[in-house]
Amino acid sequence: MALFNPYLHFTGNTEEAFNFYKSVLGGEFIKLVRYKDLAPAAEYAIPEPYLDKIMYIALPLGKNNMLLGSDAMLEHEGRKFTFGDNFHIAISAESKEEADHLFTGLSADGKIDMPIEDSSWGTYFGMLTDKFGVQWTVDFDPNL
Template identity: 40%
Template sequence: MRMNPYLHFGGDCAEAFAFYERNLGARVAAMMRFRDGPAADQVGPEMQDKIMHAELELAGGVLMGTDGEGCGQPVARVTGVHLVLNVAEPSEAERLFALLAEGGTVEMPIEETFWAKRFGTVVDRFGVPWMINTD
């Protein structure tokens, strides 16, 4: 058994996954647009170029994403959960945190804590909440 987070973006899944690939050492393993799916004729023109399904290999796991359910309705942003990156070196934790914070919202600045050499929380510009941790 395996668990994969599946994120719903409001139209910027391709941009988000490209950003994660460039900056987090991830790899886009799959990306299908609604126009390429079997039900393309049932999707409005505003959704044809949006992402139906994408997979990103990141930190030994797979993050999945979509721009919606194909109905053109806005999707809720991620709440009540954070994606966690455990990083070996404090300098790398700080670098990743700064990248994710650019255009986003810092919830807790990255700093040393009683449990970690570095820890911080941020919601990136795509609305995805992250925790960066260095044991």
């Protein structure tokens, strides 16, 4: 069965926020990827000010849950950043087949923001907004 986790977006202060959450909630980051770590960053047209920002961070919460986050580039993409809708529900599937099933089902009559496919950071990943306006990410990490 897939795991469901909150995925928070910030406007450049993800690292500060997650260090705060870590100080309160405990634990250690199990993954921290900066935009400059994408191979190659130019392929993704990452603006210079974002290269040192957080593309993905994961802080375990208890046995099977995580708090996930990133520095959103919404303004760069021509979208408005609004606190309150700055999150996704992240689903971590147990297989590519489960990820495809969940992604296809949730995106029906919705909007695919990023097609599900193998990513340069090693996961099978996609983003969508369902027909009710809820934002989702679906991934499968073969290394977990």
